[in-house]
Amino acid sequence: AQSVAQPEDQVNVAEGNPLTVKCTYSVSGNPYLFWYVQYPNRGLQFLLKYITGDNLVKGSYGFEAEFNKSQTSFHLKKPSALVSDSALYFCAVRDGQGNKLTFGTGTQLKVEL
């Protein structure tokens, strides 16, 4: 069975500093990896994905993520955090054959002035 682990319930960072939100996964075969963001009382919004190719993926709002096959990780990063980035972030994985998207439990990002 496929699974996703987000080891940090909350990440705090000062505005202007780099941020990292961690994600590790377990899946059979090649993974399809996704990051979504959820603002209060809003639906999930797609940020970026890794399907194949370059291990560094760039997405919306200046976010990027690095796929590391040996460490089965897909950490979300941003060079300079904004207060408006404060939200709940979900990592998700799908295997190459299946269609079920499995989500982690989410990481609350808080960016402070």
Add this chain to the structure above:
Amino acid sequence: GAGVSQTPSNKVTEKGKYVELRCDPISGHTALYWYRQSLGQGPEFLIYFQGTGAADDSGLPNDRFFAVRPEGSVSTLKIQRTERGDSAVYLCASSTTPNTEAFFGQGTRLTVV
């Protein structure tokens, strides 16, 4: 419409009643998913449709839950004999193909009293 539309946005029902939740996907999207999100948790997969057929219903918790997509567009999630434990936000998503990113609706918040 421009995005995935879910109705109603909120539903309060009495224990034991029957409810229907509707999802209108992005036009042209053949893949449609239902997820359930409880407070403090990541979205939990319920069912996936490819066209009119349910390709994977392994996430439906029991036979009180059923979903249809008769014309390959709008989908309805049906819950019989609701229980207080069914209270959650029910999310619908659609994608062009099973392997592309899914776009989520705002969700229906179901409260069973």
